[in-house]
Amino acid sequence: MYRFAKAALNLSGQSARQLAVRQKSDLSSAFHAKYGTPLLIAGVAFCTGVWAYVITSTGISWNLSPVGKVQPKEWKE
Template sequence: MYRFAKAALNLSGQATRQVRHGSTAPQNFHMKYGNGLIVGGAAFCVAVWSFVLTQTGITWNLSPVGKLQPKPWRQAEEAEEE
């Protein structure tokens, strides 16, 4: 248990020193590549959806209004009697 506690304190001490000196890797990574990744991801998303919407031939049935017409109820009754 003593070794574990000593290792845990050592790790927290290293983390504290990194934060104090500003030498954490994620900050530098985001400063260098953050905007490029966002722009690249947005361009990829737009390119894929442009392809899907224009080239794949998928029929997008957005609204059934005016496409489906119910039979009048009296005609349905007459068809059942026959």
């Protein structure tokens, strides 16, 4: 981070851009190559688990369609 701050103070700014691009490409590609798939799988598992809990355990009324369940009342004159 010190190198980036030092390069950011450069008046031309060219070295700061070069350093930022170099750091980003090195770190992000290595991070995604190492942790990308496990993080994706963990995120899908977490999301699936939370939705399974919400659907089965919270008692939310889901407003299912009343078609075929609601009968009209008799007409009163």
